[in-house]
Amino acid sequence: MHDTGGVKPDRAVVRDALAVGVAVGLSGFAFGVTSAGSGLSLPQTCALSLLVFTGASQFALVGALAAGGNPFTAAAGAFFLGVRNAFYGLRLSQLLALPRAVRPFAAQWVIDETTVVALAQPTRRAARIGFTVTGLSLYLLWNLTTLLGALGAEAIGDTEAWGLDAAGPAVFLALLAPMLKTTRERAVAGIAVLLGLGLLPVLPAGVPVLVAAAAAPVVLWAEGRRKTGDREAGDRAVNESHDSHDSHDSHDSQRDQYGPQEEDR
Amino acid sequence: MNVWIAITVTAVGCYAVKLVGLMLPEGVLERPLVQRLAALLPVALLAALTAQQTFADGRALVLDARAVGVAAAAVALLLRAPFLLVVAAAVIVTAGVRAITG
Numbered sequence: 072m073h074d075t076g077g078v079k080p081d082r083a084v085v086r087d088a089l090a091v092g093v094a095v096g097l098s099g100f101a102f103g104v105t106s107a108g109s110g111l112s113l114p115q116t117c118a119l120s121l122l123v124f125t126g127a128s129q130f131a132l133v134g135a136l137a138a139g140g141n142p143f144t145a146a147a148g149a150f151f152l153g154v155r156n157a158f159y160g161l162r163l164s165q166l167l168a169l170p171r172a173v174r175p176f177a178a179q180w181v182i183d184e185t186t187v188v189a190l191a192q193p194t195r196r197a198a199r200i201g202f203t204v205t206g207l208s209l210y211l212l213w214n215l216t217t218l219l220g221a222l223g224a225e226a227i228g229d230t231e232a233w234g235l236d237a238a239g240p241a242v243f244l245a246l247l248a249p250m251l252k253t254t255r256e257r258a259v260a261g262i263a264v265l266l267g268l269g270l271l272p273v274l275p276a277g278v279p280v281l282v283a284a285a286a287a288p289v290v291l292w293a294e295g296r297r298k299t300g301d302r303e304a305g306d307r308a309v310n311e312s313h314d315s316h317d318s319h320d321s322h323d324s325q326r327d328q329y330g331p332q333e334e335d336r
Numbered sequence: 337m338n339v340w341i342a343i344t345v346t347a348v349g350c351y352a353v354k355l356v357g358l359m360l361p362e363g364v365l366e367r368p369l370v371q372r373l374a375a376l377l378p379v380a381l382l383a384a385l386t387a388q389q390t391f392a393d394g395r396a397l398v399l400d401a402r403a404v405g406v407a408a409a410a411v412a413l414l415l416r417a418p419f420l421l422v423v424a425a426a427v428i429v430t431a432g433v434r435a436i437t438g
Contacts, residue, residue, distance in 0.1 A: 094419065101423050115339055122347035125354075127382065132346050134389050142342035146349065152381050153350035158374045160357020161365050169358070178355040234431030237405035240389035241426030244406060247382040248413045250375075259376050260383035267384030272395050283384035287376035291369070 084197045088204035091184050095126075096212025101238045102129055103220020108230030109137035113221050120217035124210065125182050127246055128153045130239050131280070140277030148280045159186040166190065166198050180206030255290060262286035401437065405430030 099120060106116040111133055119129045128149040135145035160181045166189060169177055180202070188205045192198040224230050251257050263286040270279035357365075365371070390406045391397045408429035412422040 098420060098423065101420075111339060115343060118343055118347070122343070123350050125350055127378070128346060128350055131381070131385055132342060134385065136339060136342060138388075138392065138394070142338045143345065146342045146345035148381065148385075149346045150349040150353070152378060153346075153353050155374055155378050156350070157353040157357035157360075158365060158371065160354055161360060161362070162357075164358045164360075165362055171359075174358040175355060178358050179351060181354040181357060232431070232434060234401070234405055234427040234429070234434060236389075237402045237409075237426040237430035238423050240386050240402065240406050241409035241423045243382045243386040243389065244409055245413060245419055245422045247379065247386060248410075250379050250382070256376065256379050259379045263380035263383040264387040267387050268391060268397060271388060271392055271397065276395065280381060280384045280388065284377060284380045286380040286383075287373055291372060291376065 079193050079197050081197070081200055084192060084200045085204050087191070088188050088201045089208055091188050092205045092208030093212060095184050096209045097216055098126070098242070099213035099216035100220040100223075101242060102126065102133075102213075103217040103222075104224040104230060104235050105130060105220075105239045105242075106133045106217075107221040107224035108235050109133040111136070111221075113218075113225070116221040117214065117218055120214045123149070123153075124179055124213065125153050125156060126213075127243070130242055134239055135277045135280070138276045141275070144275065144277030144281070148277055151281070151284055155183075156181050159183070162186065163189060163202065166195070167202060168195065177202075177206075180210060182209075184209060255294065259286045259290045262289065401430045401433035404433045 102120065103116055106119065106129070107113070111119075116133075119132065123129050123132070131152050132145055132149040135148055136142075140148075160178065163181060163186060164174070167177075185202050185205045189198045189202040192201045224235065227233060230236060247260065251260060263283040266283040266286060267279050270282055274282070365374070386406070390402055391399065393400070405426040405428075409422045409426035412425040417425070
């Protein structure tokens with residue numbers, strides 16, 4: 072990815088950025104349909120894409136509202152999904168070196184796709200172009216297709232007969248799949264599924280998802296404990312193999328962070 | 337009204353976290369544990385949401401056409417299909433199963 076070394080023509084950056092912006096921008100259609108199918112009005116659906124503009128959070132919010140969750144529980148789930156953008160922003164602010172006055176305007180575009188494109192560029196100039204072109208094309212298309220999707224859903228009426236209620240979970244699965252790289256992620260996902268489904272009948276709507284988020288710290292905690300245990304039993308372990316499960320930890324926390332959507336979009 | 341409250345809270349919260357990332361001084365969130373947690377949180381949330389939206393009907397768990405559709409999406413993902421095709425597979429298969437089973 073970084074092997075272009077020196078200069079990359081602006082045109083090539085724009086082309087890469089547009090490819091991502093257009094492909095993902097089109098999936099706003101799925102959001103518009105899902106949102107309208109979940110009972111949100113046209114202005115509500117469009118407001119979400121204009122103001123929230125981070126796909127997974129939007130899908131999560133309309134799903135939680137459709138399930139009858141209270142507005143704050145529903146918003147909390149969407150918010151926690153959006154927290155990752157803070158980490159993208161941190162990386163981007165170093166990379167793009169934006170003037171402070173510009174940052175509040177750039178902030179709305181700090182999402183998975185713009186981060187992936189910007190990080191893939193060899194120079195600051197290319198990163199800025201990549202970020203801007205991806206952000207602009209994705210923002211315009213995402214909002215346009217949201218509107219069209221919502222109008223389309225209203226036109227066809229019963230969205231369930233058309234199978235459109237399966238679009239939401241399919242989007243989540245497509246976002247999730249590339250993240251399941253190591254045992255750690257799979258363990259987190261497995262526990263989260265059990266918590267999310269197991270608690271569904273007993274807790275108010277929207278709450279089980281928030282509890283399921285605890286799978287992340289739980290797995291990290293268990294890993295930490297196991298590592299401490301390993302160290303205590305170190306004398307014996309030294310004589311055995313070195314290919315321990317946690318050998319990659321120090322290297323790929325960055326890839327964990329920014330890798331997910333790289334290939335599939 | 338409730339929906340607008342949820343939209344407002346989500347919009348303000350999601351914008352705030354984006355801005356915080358851009359405004360914070362370097363290094364504040366760079367601790368490995370914090371980064372690892374931030375990377376794992378979406379995994380947990382997306383997994384729980386996928387499962388719920390596939391199997392939940394209100395507060396009951398059901399196995400219906402959606403599960404077949406999402407399974408089709410999983411197959412499409414394994415075949416490295418592009419994003420839109422994955423979603424389309426889920427929708428079309430779900431609609432197909434519903435049409436057949438009435």
